[in-house]
Amino acid sequence: MIIYGLKNCDTCRKAAKALPDATLQDVREAPVPGDTLAAALAQFGAALVNTRSTTWRNMPEGERAHAPLDLIGRHPALMKRPLIDAGGTYYLGWGKDVQAALTRA
Template identity: 75%
Template sequence: MQIYGLKNCDTCRKALKALAGAELIDVREAGLPEGLLARAEAEFGGAILNTRSTTWRGMSEAERAGAPLDLIAAHPALMKRPLIEADGKLYLGWGKDTQAALGL
């Protein structure tokens, strides 16, 4: 099981602690595997973009108008976190729905 996020993100750390044996992959340092972000966008749509982040709030309207995948490629902190891949299935965020789907 892989958790894609940021090593200094509290939510990602909570997910890592709760999911024994999971591996945290820092998207700022390692990036995302080829095609994973496109798969996530196909499944979650615009929800993949974290519009509550300080990075988003610091962007101009013109910058925000870009395609979500391009924005995340340029600013990895804009990806909603964590993005969890388990047994070929993707989960986004660390809400009660994700925790229940993962058996927690």
């Protein structure tokens, strides 16, 4: 299991602590593989881009119009976090539904 996020993100750290067998991959140091991002975009659509982030708010309006994969490629912190790859099944965020799905014994 791989958790794609930021090592200094509290939510990503909570997910990593709750999922001790998972690896936390910092997207600033090693980007999410293209096929994984494409599959996540197909599953989550526009929700993959965190429009509440400081990066998004500081971005010029014209740049916001680019395709989500291009935006995340240029600004990795713009991806909603964490994106969790559980053997090809993807989860976005660390809400109660994701926690329940991944931490049940």
